[in-house]
Amino acid sequence: MFTDFFYILRQNKVPVSLVEWMTLMEALAKGHINNLDDFYFLARAILVKSESYYDQYDIAFQQYFQGVEAPEEIAEQVLDWLKDPLNRLFLSEEEQARFESMDFDELIKELEKRLKEQTEQHDGGGHWIGRGGTSPFGHSGYHPQGIRIGGRPGGRHAVQIAQERRFKNYRSDLTLDVRQIGVALTKLRQLRRTGLEDELDLEGTIKATAKNAGDLDFIWQRSRKNTVKLLLLMDVGGSMEPYAKLCSRLFSAAHSSTHFKDFQYYYFHNCIYDYLYKDVEREDAVSTVHLLHTLEPDYKLLLVGDARMGPWELTERYGAINYYERNEIPGILWLKRIADHFSHCVWLNPDDPRFWVHATVRMIGKLFPMYPLTLGGLEEAVGKLVVKK
Amino acid sequence: MKKDNFAQFSGSEDYVTSEPLENAVNVSIALGRPLLIRGEAGTGKTLLAHSIARGLAKKLITWNVKSTTKAQEGLYVYDTVQRLNDSRFGDKDIGDIKQYIKLGKLGQAFIAPERVVLLIDEVDKADIEFPNDLLNELDEMSFYIPETNETISAIHRPITVITSNAEKELPDAFLRRCIFHYIEFPTPELMEEIVRVHFPDIKGNLLSEALKTFYSLRKVDDFRKKPSTSELIDWIRALIAGGIPHEDIAKQVPFIGTLLKKESDYDFFVRNFATRRY
Numbered sequence: 001m002f003t004d005f006f007y008i009l010r011q012n013k014v015p016v017s018l019v020e021w022m023t024l025m026e027a028l029a030k031g032h033i034n035n036l037d038d039f040y041f042l043a044r045a046i047l048v049k050s051e052s053y054y055d056q057y058d059i060a061f062q063q064y065f066q067g068v069e070a071p072e073e074i075a076e077q078v079l080d081w082l083k084d085p086l087n088r089l090f091l092s093e094e095e096q097a098r099f100e101s102m103d104f105d106e107l108i109k110e111l112e113k114r115l116k117e118q119t120e121q122h123d124g125g126g127h128w129i130g131r132g133g134t135s136p137f138g139h140s141g142y143h144p145q146g147i148r149i150g151g152r153p154g155g156r157h158a159v160q161i162a163q164e165r166r167f168k169n170y171r172s173d174l175t176l177d178v179r180q181i182g183v184a185l186t187k188l189r190q191l192r193r194t195g196l197e198d199e200l201d202l203e204g205t206i207k208a209t210a211k212n213a214g215d216l217d218f219i220w221q222r223s224r225k226n227t228v229k230l231l232l233l234m235d236v237g238g239s240m241e242p243y244a245k246l247c248s249r250l251f252s253a254a255h256s257s258t259h260f261k262d263f264q265y266y267y268f269h270n271c272i273y274d275y276l277y278k279d280v281e282r283e284d285a286v287s288t289v290h291l292l293h294t295l296e297p298d299y300k301l302l303l304v305g306d307a308r309m310g311p312w313e314l315t316e317r318y319g320a321i322n323y324y325e326r327n328e329i330p331g332i333l334w335l336k337r338i339a340d341h342f343s344h345c346v347w348l349n350p351d352d353p354r355f356w357v358h359a360t361v362r363m364i365g366k367l368f369p370m371y372p373l374t375l376g377g378l379e380e381a382v383g384k385l386v387v388k389k
Numbered sequence: 390m391k392k393d394n395f396a397q398f399s400g401s402e403d404y405v406t407s408e409p410l411e412n413a414v415n416v417s418i419a420l421g422r423p424l425l426i427r428g429e430a431g432t433g434k435t436l437l438a439h440s441i442a443r444g445l446a447k448k449l450i451t452w453n454v455k456s457t458t459k460a461q462e463g464l465y466v467y468d469t470v471q472r473l474n475d476s477r478f479g480d481k482d483i484g485d486i487k488q489y490i491k492l493g494k495l496g497q498a499f500i501a502p503e504r505v506v507l508l509i510d511e512v513d514k515a516d517i518e519f520p521n522d523l524l525n526e527l528d529e530m531s532f533y534i535p536e537t538n539e540t541i542s543a544i545h546r547p548i549t550v551i552t553s554n555a556e557k558e559l560p561d562a563f564l565r566r567c568i569f570h571y572i573e574f575p576t577p578e579l580m581e582e583i584v585r586v587h588f589p590d591i592k593g594n595l596l597s598e599a600l601k602t603f604y605s606l607r608k609v610d611d612f613r614k615k616p617s618t619s620e621l622i623d624w625i626r627a628l629i630a631g632g633i634p635h636e637d638i639a640k641q642v643p644f645i646g647t648l649l650k651k652e653s654d655y656d657f658f659v660r661n662f663a664t665r666r667y
Contacts, residue, residue, distance in 0.1 A: 019565045020565055027419070041413065045570055049425070050427075050564075050571075051427060202470075206469065214476065216473070216477075
């Protein structure tokens with residue numbers, strides 16, 4: 001039953017497993033479903049385990065159940081007949097196939113015709129409008145393309161709920177807010193035992209006490225702390241303007257996150273040359289060489305930028321977009337020095353990956369593993385940063 | 390199973406639910422699987438468990454998870470230090486290990502003589518591996534104590550509610566065994582109902598003005614932390630206690646401190662809203 005729905009969900013990248021599918025079947029077998037609305041929520045509760053997949057679920061649901069709400073005036077005539085929902089009824093394969101050919105217009109015409117012929121309330125059966133049953137019209141019945149009339153007053157049709165796609169903003173492949181970024185960044189951690197010995201080592205104490213012939217001998221150890229040091233370099237101005245808000249969110253998430261051992265950030269414009277800047281206005285400069293000398297290679301480097309610029313800005317001496325920078329060393333070599341210095345670097349690109357064909361983007365992409373600045377991309381990037389080398 | 394057996398939970402008098410949430414709760418009860426609840430802060434995730442317990446007249450056992458909590462603590466703790474101590478000063482029979490086994494919250498829920506509601510609050514606060522360590526126990530609803538060679542298994546499967554703030558991602562294997570529901574932020578209509586549950590005598594125009602101001606504040610994207618339901622309830626309580634006339638609410642937004650909890654949000658509000666009006 002509904003096996004196609006399972007595959008449509010998977011096509012839509014909802015991670016549904018067999019375990020969950022069997023749970024759904026178990027729930028269906030217990031008869032918890034009275035109509036499509038119930039099914040919508042039941043299947044969602046069992047199959048979908050994160051609000052970020054609710055949108056994909058809605059899309060899949062629309063694809064599978066292309067049922068339509070009946071127009072008001074027809075519904076009203078029939079409403080009186082349809083009071084309480086009956087138990088669900090599922091059709092056999094052949095019966096389904098018989099109905100699948102009818103489309104909505106045909107159904108409406110057929111419904112109107114039958115409405116004229118029908119004079120009394122009708123439940124069950126395969127032709128008349130009523131409750132249960134396999135007629136394409138009525139309530140609580142089962143028909144793949146069927147029209148549902150009435151039901152719970154004011155209740156919305158599940159497909160309509162699906163059509164609203166209220167959960168679009170929860171999708172993880174779209175852009176993100178500070179908290180989401182913060183959550184992604186918390187994965188950036190490596191726990192080491194550091195600091196004062198202020199944690200009781202129970203195992204050690206027991207061993208020592210036993211050796212001490214039962215006299216208590218306390219053993220203390222250092223507690224575990226995050227040792228990750230983060231360096232954030234952000235491209236500002238010019239083509240990055242449209243992403244200013246997104247970048248500032250990333251910044252505030254990283255900044256407010258207290259669990260890094262050290263967090264440093266600098267700005268640049270388009271490409272990195274002799275100097276990096278402590279402020280967005282790029283007035284307070286720090287020499288790049290100085291940074292490379294003072295920051296140990298174990299800083300995790302997070303670069304943010306669209307990596308799009310004139311090719312000369314990257315490859316030429318004096319190529320910097322700001323004429324007075326007069327860089328003796330081309331930008332690409334600066335980037336290479338940085339990439340060589342730090343053991344873990346990633347580049348987050350706010351541009352859509354479809355546009356990463358630009359020459360400079362590809363060149364930089366060869367130096368730094370590049371990820372889109374989305375929740376999924378950020379998570380992958382963080383994964384790359386904590387990997388052991 | 391009959392239908393009336395299924396639709397057990399329909400909110401309690403002090404907790405307003407939506408239909409999808411009721412459905413999720415009932416499915417989880419019927420299937421005996423843990424219900425995982427996520428949602429914005431202040432949408433009543435924890436209160437849901439309280440409401441289920443009250444609505445179904447069951448005892449509630451709460452296990453508050455902290456960053457230092459280990460899965461084992463929920464099952465049982467073997468108080469070795471106490472035993473060691475007793476062995477030195479020897480006034481108890483230290484051969485009887487049973488007296489040093491203290492059942493954790495999960496263990497208590499298992500041996501309860503009747504079905505209880507078990508709330509595992511903020512499961513994502515603990516270590517990333519924490520939920521995985523509970524997989525088998527939640528699945529089979531039993532665990533083994535090697536020290537006493539005992540198996541504790543649930544007399545009645547507890548109704549398990551697990552809340553999460555999505556601080557850490559939960560492991561897939563754990564998710565597969567749960568029923569999931571995401572509590573959305575209430576619509577203004579639902580919110581009105583919720584407020585009325587807390588303040589049955591509230592005046593209509595005070596309520597509508599307060600809600601209007603509240604939802605317009607929530608639309609401001611620049612707040613670090615948007616005000617949520619619990620803050621709204623506090624705010625309305627303050628408004629009523631302060632006897633603020635309803636026409637002043639939107640103009641002055643009194644007691645803003647109950648709605649905005651971060652200093653930067655407060656500054657932002659004062660700069661952008663308060664000044665403009667005078």
